[in-house]
Amino acid sequence: MDFAPHAVTALMGPSGCGKTTLLRCLNRIHEILPKARVEGKVSLDGEDVYDSGISAIELRRRVGMVFQRANPFPTMSIAGNVTAGLLSDVPNSARAQIVEKALRGAALWDEVKDKLNQPGTSLSGGQQQRLCIARALAVEPEVLLMDEPTSSLDPISTASVEDLMESLAKEYTIVVVTHNMQQAARVSNYSAFMLSGEDGIGHLIEMSETRQMFTKPTDPRTEDYITGRFG
Numbered sequence: 001m002d003f004a005p006h007a008v009t010a011l012m013g014p015s016g017c018g019k020t021t022l023l024r025c026l027n028r029i030h031e032i033l034p035k036a037r038v039e040g041k042v043s044l045d046g047e048d049v050y051d052s053g054i055s056a057i058e059l060r061r062r063v064g065m066v067f068q069r070a071n072p073f074p075t076m077s078i079a080g081n082v083t084a085g086l087l088s089d090v091p092n093s094a095r096a097q098i099v100e101k102a103l104r105g106a107a108l109w110d111e112v113k114d115k116l117n118q119p120g121t122s123l124s125g126g127q128q129q130r131l132c133i134a135r136a137l138a139v140e141p142e143v144l145l146m147d148e149p150t151s152s153l154d155p156i157s158t159a160s161v162e163d164l165m166e167s168l169a170k171e172y173t174i175v176v177v178t179h180n181m182q183q184a185a186r187v188s189n190y191s192a193f194m195l196s197g198e199d200g201i202g203h204l205i206e207m208s209e210t211r212q213m214f215t216k217p218t219d220p221r222t223e224d225y226i227t228g229r230f231g
């Protein structure tokens with residue numbers, strides 16, 4: 001699969017087809033699971049991210065991740081959450097500016113600018129999800145992986161995160177897992193459809209421009225899924 005730079009690619013497919021698993025392989029976060037192993041190759045800017053010379057921690061700065069459930073660090077303030085991923089040698093004098101930029105990028109600044117020292121967990125669910133997006137943006141990644149980022153949000157918060165994805169795609173490469181067909185159609189430029197085979201392993205069935213996938217899918221299984229016949 002090629003993920004186009006400065007575009008949104010949606011990963012779709014029924015539960016259990018391996019979307020999260022694939023996403024985790026892209027920034028090597030599966031390596032925190034003791035028994036996980038990976039085959040194949042993932043390249044970023046022409047470099048194999050599994051090359052022994054590349055540190056997983058460094059990679060995860062370049063390939064940020066936003067999870068399905070907002071997971072702000074419970075003991076930290078809003079500002080502290082945003083700067084949590086920064087290296088310790090970033091001086092305090094630079095942090096305030098980074099916090100503002102990331103929170104503006106995540107379309108949260110106006111709502112929290114007067115209470116940056118309050119706990120991150122004091123925010124609403126939608127705000128917490130945008131806080132997690134700000135945390136991911138603060139380290140200035142190249143790629144943003146988002147695993148069902150709106151599945152626990154109400155329609156208003158969902159709309160704001162969707163708007164955000166569109167504007168973030170100007171600067172970042174975004175890969176988003178979604179179960180919501182309308183969302184995929186609204187926010188993504190490219191779409192990939194996956195299914196798990198009888199072996200229980202996820203396979204890519206089809207990948208194309210979203211417009212094409214939703215109007216003229218090439219595989220009948222994609223069409224069945226998009227039109228809601230299964231999954």
Ligand SMILES: Nc1ncnc2c1ncn2[C@@H]1O[C@H](COP(=O)(O)OP(=O)(O)OP(=O)(O)O)[C@@H](O)[C@H]1O
Nearest residue numbers: 013014015016017018019020021022200201202203
């Ligand atoms: N390519 C693969 N190789 C090995 N195991 C896989 C592969 N794809 C999926 N699996 C296994 O299938 C299970 C479900 O995968 P995963 O959680 O990634 O699915 P998902 O598509 O994210 O589902 P959901 O929509 O419910 O979040 C996991 O146990 C995972 O290890």
Ligand SMILES: [Mg+2]
Nearest residue numbers: 019020021147
């Ligand atoms: Mg998943």
